[in-house]
Amino acid sequence: MAQPPPDVEGDDCLPAYRHLFCPDLLRDKVAFITGGGSGIGFRIAEIFMRHGCHTVIASRSLPRVLTVIRPLQPPKVPGLQAARKLAGATGRRCLPLSMDVRAPPAVMAAVDQALKEFGRIDILINCAAGNFLCPAGALSFNAFKTVMDIDTSGTFNVSRVLYEKFFRDHGGVIVNITATLGNRGQALQVHAGSAKAAVDAMTRHLAVEWGPQNIRVNSLAPGPISGTEGLRRLGGPQASLSTKVTASPLQRLGNKTEIAHSVLYLASPLASYVTGAVLVADGGAWLTFPNGVKGLADFASFSAKL
Numbered sequence: 001m002a003q004p005p006p007d008v009e010g011d012d013c014l015p016a017y018r019h020l021f022c023p024d025l026l027r028d029k030v031a032f033i034t035g036g037g038s039g040i041g042f043r044i045a046e047i048f049m050r051h052g053c054h055t056v057i058a059s060r061s062l063p064r065v066l067t068v069i070r071p072l073q074p075p076k077v078p079g080l081q082a083a084r085k086l087a088g089a090t091g092r093r094c095l096p097l098s099m100d101v102r103a104p105p106a107v108m109a110a111v112d113q114a115l116k117e118f119g120r121i122d123i124l125i126n127c128a129a130g131n132f133l134c135p136a137g138a139l140s141f142n143a144f145k146t147v148m149d150i151d152t153s154g155t156f157n158v159s160r161v162l163y164e165k166f167f168r169d170h171g172g173v174i175v176n177i178t179a180t181l182g183n184r185g186q187a188l189q190v191h192a193g194s195a196k197a198a199v200d201a202m203t204r205h206l207a208v209e210w211g212p213q214n215i216r217v218n219s220l221a222p223g224p225i226s227g228t229e230g231l232r233r234l235g236g237p238q239a240s241l242s243t244k245v246t247a248s249p250l251q252r253l254g255n256k257t258e259i260a261h262s263v264l265y266l267a268s269p270l271a272s273y274v275t276g277a278v279l280v281a282d283g284g285a286w287l288t289f290p291n292g293v294k295g296l297a298d299f300a301s302f303s304a305k306l
């Protein structure tokens with residue numbers, strides 16, 4: 001059985017990397033990655049850049065993504081410098097942009113800026129999302145709407161803008177980062193499960209409508225991934241998480257590099273005949289994970305303490 005590739009916990013580049021795919025796989029392509037300043041999105045940006053791609057990383061917090069557009073320029077802002085780390089480790093260009101996926105005018109301005117900088121965009125990765133644990137009965141209307149707005153409407157907004165501004169006339173590839181929450185109806189996750197299930201449906205609709213323009217659209221659904229905000233927020237107590245994980249088919253958490261490799265496959269010419277698909281990369285976890293109903297009781301006592 002293949003060993004997982006090495007990874008690091010934080011939002012840092014890998015100290016060493018061994019190519020499994022051809023290093024030129026995405027040579028001189030440009031990828032626009034929402035949520036590319038942290039977690040899984042950051043590692044997707046790094047792995048794409050290690051395969052020759054330039055990237056645009058876009059999220060709300062400019063300090064998270066901001067630093068320099070080209071490698072080896074001095075940073076404009078100290079601190080959270082995802083783009084500088086990425087460019088420094090890979091020698092490829094990384095353009096950091098501040099943008100809320102919920103605001104179409106901001107998305108349009110960001111895509112215009114990216115096209116001005118690079119002259120093209122070949123790949124869109126919709127990775128921005130928000131999530132937290134909450135029982136459906138305690139979830140505010142606004143909280144449900146917020147998650148739908150970021151995950152589902154945000155994915156549509158960015159896809160729609162890129163379609164109009166570039167993909168319709170040049171073709172392109174879209175990979176939507178979703179989840180398996182809605183496959184079985186996970187407790188405490190009605191908001192995110194509904195939002196991600198809607199994105200998987202959107203993947204199929206857009207694959208059908210945009211296929212004739214040579215646009216491929218697929219979803220990648222990760223399982224529990226170490227070193228991510230998602231796992232920190234949703235993983236629950238360490239002991240119960242490791243019980244669930246060791247009972248799953250591959251008996252371990254996934255890591256960010258493994259997810260990035262699956263996304264790289266979908267975004268690359270290796271998947272040239274793949275569209276409208278949902279690739280689950282979770283070590284088989286959704287087949288065996290408990291549905292979380294026990295967690296409802298834990299959550300009630302936990303919230304009572306707040």
Ligand code: NAP
Binds near residue numbers: 036037064221
């Ligand atoms: P993360 O680091 O929190 O990534 C989420 C990113 O989305 C952040 O960079 C955030 O940056 C950005 N974002 C949030 N709201 C936004 C908005 N309104 N507009 C623009 N950007 C926004 O979490 P992660 O765990 O790596 O998750 C990445 C993706 O994988 C998500 O789609 C998640 O649902 C999916 N996933 C993760 C796991 C896991 O185990 N971690 C499992 C299944 C699926 P700003 O705060 O700066 O905006």
